Amino acid sequence: xxxxxxxxxxxxxxxxxxHMWHRCVDIVCExxxxxxxxxxxxxxxLGLLRYAFTPLIAYTADLPEQQMISCVSKNTSPVTMAIxxxxxxxxxxxxxxxxxxxxxxxxxxxxxxxxxxxxxQEAAKALxxxxxxxxxxxxxxxxxxxxxxxxxxxxxxxxxxxxxxxRIGTRHFGQGVSHVLQMTGREHWDIQCTIVATIAGxxxxxFVRAIHAIVDFIYKAQSPTFTPTSIADMISSLQExxxxxxxxxxxxLHEGSVxxxxxxxxxxxxLNVWNKFRLQLHSMLRxxxxxxxxxxxxxxxxxxxxxxxxxxxxxxxxxxxxxxxxTVAQVRMIFSLxxxxxxxxxxxxxIFLYVQLFEVIAHPEDDPGVMxxxxxxxxxxxxxxxxxxxxxxxxxxxxxxAIELIPVYGDRxxxxxxxxxxxxxxxxxxxxxxxxxxxxxxxx
Numbered sequence: 001x002x003x004x005x006x007x008x009x010x011x012x013x014x015x016x017x018x019h020m021w022h023r024c025v026d027i028v029c030e031x032x033x034x035x036x037x038x039x040x041x042x043x044x045x046l047g048l049l050r051y052a053f054t055p056l057i058a059y060t061a062d063l064p065e066q067q068m069i070s071c072v073s074k075n076t077s078p079v080t081m082a083i084x085x086x087x088x089x090x091x092x093x094x095x096x097x098x099x100x101x102x103x104x105x106x107x108x109x110x111x112x113x114x115x116x117x118x119x120x121q122e123a124a125k126a127l128x129x130x131x132x133x134x135x136x137x138x139x140x141x142x143x144x145x146x147x148x149x150x151x152x153x154x155x156x157x158x159x160x161x162x163x164x165x166x167r168i169g170t171r172h173f174g175q176g177v178s179h180v181l182q183m184t185g186r187e188h189w190d191i192q193c194t195i196v197a198t199i200a201g202x203x204x205x206x207f208v209r210a211i212h213a214i215v216d217f218i219y220k221a222q223s224p225t226f227t228p229t230s231i232a233d234m235i236s237s238l239q240e241x242x243x244x245x246x247x248x249x250x251x252x253l254h255e256g257s258v259x260x261x262x263x264x265x266x267x268x269x270x271l272n273v274w275n276k277f278r279l280q281l282h283s284m285l286r287x288x289x290x291x292x293x294x295x296x297x298x299x300x301x302x303x304x305x306x307x308x309x310x311x312x313x314x315x316x317x318x319x320x321x322x323x324x325x326x327t328v329a330q331v332r333m334i335f336s337l338x339x340x341x342x343x344x345x346x347x348x349x350x351i352f353l354y355v356q357l358f359e360v361i362a363h364p365e366d367d368p369g370v371m372x373x374x375x376x377x378x379x380x381x382x383x384x385x386x387x388x389x390x391x392x393x394x395x396x397x398x399x400x401x402a403i404e405l406i407p408v409y410g411d412r413x414x415x416x417x418x419x420x421x422x423x424x425x426x427x428x429x430x431x432x433x434x435x436x437x438x439x440x441x442x443x444x
Contacts, residue, residue, distance in 0.1 A: 018068055071101050140192055144214060147248055152202045154178035160198045206247030213241035274334040275299045279402055284438055294402040298331045307424040314401040328375050329355035351396040356389045373431040404435035
């Protein structure tokens with residue numbers, strides 16, 4: 001089943017995903033539906049040819065998928081006409097069938113143009129014709145738990161879960177949680193019970209606070225009844241999460257220790273990510289001419305590029321112009337913040353780059369033979385004593401030029417290093433003046 005990403009309003013995205021699911025199932029089951037309607041020749045276990053019909057007798061699915069298939073909202077029964085307020089009242093309600101849902105949709109379509117998506121959707125919600133693709137527990141497993149794994153590390157998380165005291169009534173994960181690919185809603189809930197205390201101490205305090213806020217919201221959302229006060233508390237928890245969610249991004253992109261694949265895995269909740277952009281400049285010789293665009297890549301690790309394929313650029317930071325001492329960098333990721341949640345401020349509503357920085361260690365006049373800047377990767381020591389690359393997040397508009405870095409090979413080149421890894425295996429480079437004519441003129 002394809003899982004496309006739609007760049008649009010989140011609610012419309014859910015509608016489009018549901019439409020895609022129904023369309024795909026319709027294609028897959030086309031022959032089965034034909035056989036159910038008019039029959040087909042089939043061979044039975046004894047080898048005899050039978051004219052058989054194949055009606056759909058049963059379909060196994062969890063509650064959210066049942067509601068999606070039935071085209072009903074989360075507070076409505078997918079098998080009867082009962083709604084949430086009628087659950088448990090002891091009455092027998094009529095069974096829900098496809099014809100009834102289609103009739104309601106046809107009547108709604110006569111009153112409101114379906115192409116007026118927002119109006120049509122609001123009216124459909126009033127009739128309980130909606131769908132829910134993810135419950136709170138599924139959201140936790142698909143996104144929040146993955147963020148925690150990436151920040152504190154799978155081994156550290158497993159160690160902490162394994163070492164927790166066994167208590168009757170609470171699931172104990174003796175083998176850890178990082179290796180489990182599928183869980184039930186009950187297991188999602190069990191992990192939620194201890195996740196905040198489990199990550200405390202090793203994760204950034206603001207990261208922990210963001211996770212605490214969203215778990216708090218999930219718990220409040222499960223209340224059997226709601227009052228103005230409880231709804232206000234839910235809003236408060238959600239606002240607190242949005243206030244501290246930049247700490248999630250910061251923790252995953254901290255000071256050069258990021259794996260770019262991490263951001264891609266949670267982009268559906270936090271980020272939109274690209275693997276390249278184009279830069280187009282006016283000619284230095286003939287300013288009225290626009291030069292061909294230059295492509296800058298920031299590709300994730302792959303079979304051909306085990307360390308990724310990330311290009312170097314020159315930056316303009318805080319009015320420093322083209323001073324290479326602070327502005328040579330390698331682009332590791334291209335992204336923008338998701339439109340989900342409260343509106344973004346103008347400062348955040350733009351495309352950003354995560355870059356790793358270089359420092360100048362020699363100027364052209366220091367090596368008259370080569371006459372190029374020598375740059376070296378910048379490192380810092382993290383609290384654990386490990387040397388990590390220095391990185392930062394900048395607006396894409398701070399990029400002024402695509403540049404070429406050539407390793408300083410010394411007396412002998414390392415034959416084990418290929419073009420796909422040279423920017424990762426070497427730390428010292430020449431800033432090539434001759435990468436193109438325009439760049440040569442710019443640096444002259």
